[in-house]
Amino acid sequence: MEQGGAHPSAHLEPAERIRTYPFDRSGSVSGVGMQIGPMGADSAWPGGLGLSRRLHRIDFHVLLFFREGPVHHMVDFMDYEAGAGDVLWIRPGQVHGFSTTDPYVGTALTMQPGFLPRATVEATGLYRYDRPPLLHPDAAQLTALQASLEQLEREYCDTETLPQSLHTAVLRHSLTAFMLRVAHVSAQAAADACEPPPDTTFTRFRTAVEQGFTTNHSVSAYAEQLGYSRRTLVRSVRAATGQTPKAFIDRRVILEAKRLLAHTELPVGRIGVAIGFTDSANFSKFFQLHTGMTPMAFRAEQI
The missing domain is CATH 1.10.10.60 (Homeodomain-like)
Incomplete structure (x- = not known):
């Protein structure tokens, strides 16, 4: 019907809506629209993420890079099991929930919508909600992703060698390069699933x-x-x-x-x-x- x-x-009413966590720029180096760092119980997660048992939405992108596994994570009421070397990409507006028993070990990257230019958004398919959230890079892709992620983290933490405007510009370029690699893995995953x-x-x-x-x-x-x-x-x-x-x-x-x-x-x-x-x-x-x-x-x- x-x-x-x-x-x-x-x-x-405002109190009754599904709770959405906004991106908190106050926790970013130099107040930029991204954060990167370790995920785990011993430190605050980038973007204010944490092991909340209650389901919630986010209004920003989250990419979780696992060094250990398995980890069970729910995205839009589908359960995913991530292993070492896997990447979980959660997009703005998606409901997700953390496992309360599995340890999260690896790196978390959060990114505010609008931080990357429109051309990059289109090239990387940032809002391709039809793409699978869990990615399994092959050995060569994983090596390249890890190197790119480490470079991005170094640039993020380096606030001494460049003025803030240039630091932000370098971060955008480094993040663009990294996201293009992730997007390539994502596109391959969709193709493997016989996406037309x-x-x-x-x-x-x-x-x-x-x-x-x-x-x-x-x-x-x-x-x-x-x-x-x-x-x-x-x-x-x-x-x-x-x-x-x-x-x-x-x-x-x-x-x-x-x-x-x-x-x-x-x-x-x-x-x-x-x-x-x-x-x-x-x-x-x-x-x-x-x-x-x-x-x-x-x-x-x-x-």
Whole structure:
């Protein structure tokens, strides 16, 4: 059933929204828009990260480079197991949760949106949410990544040899070089997963869904909005994802429902309204159809 509604934030009081941790520039060397350093229990993590058991969002990029493993980490309700040499890339807005038992040993890099220039953002796919968050560099890639990461960390800590403006510029260049290497590994991982080549029709649809999934669950409405026939949209989305457009929309709606159920105390009915269901019974049926459990049962499992 296709429902209409409003964006979640329009219905949630500030205290009830999923908690989002902002990037804290006060902890950065010279106040720049990035931080890098060790992750572990004995020191503060870059960007204010830590072993919080409660799920949360971040409004910045996080890259975790593991020297030991396995470590279990949840990103958007998918569990990932990282080993030594792996990289976990968490993007702004994604819900994630740290393991409370596995030791995190390695380096954490946090980066504020806007710190890198637009050309770099596009070249590195900083906002390719369709890419897998867990990366497994091969031996040659790992050696190059480690060398680039060490160089970036040296530049970050060196505040004596350059004036601040030049120091910031050098950091941007070093971070760009490093992120291009990470992006190459990310693109290969997507290719290995048989990701189809970029398709303008699908990418426009994906963007439209991200912007409007709480007010529009209708495939026909998206097709009309984007200027495509329904058949064209179905063919493009199926080629890119193996799913129908309706399944793609429903998956995004379910993800937001899980986020709200796991990280707020909102009544089920209000969560339904926040993601486009005016009737709580319809929302519960929709959720159970796609997850195999009721919203309350899912919430109980998160405690």
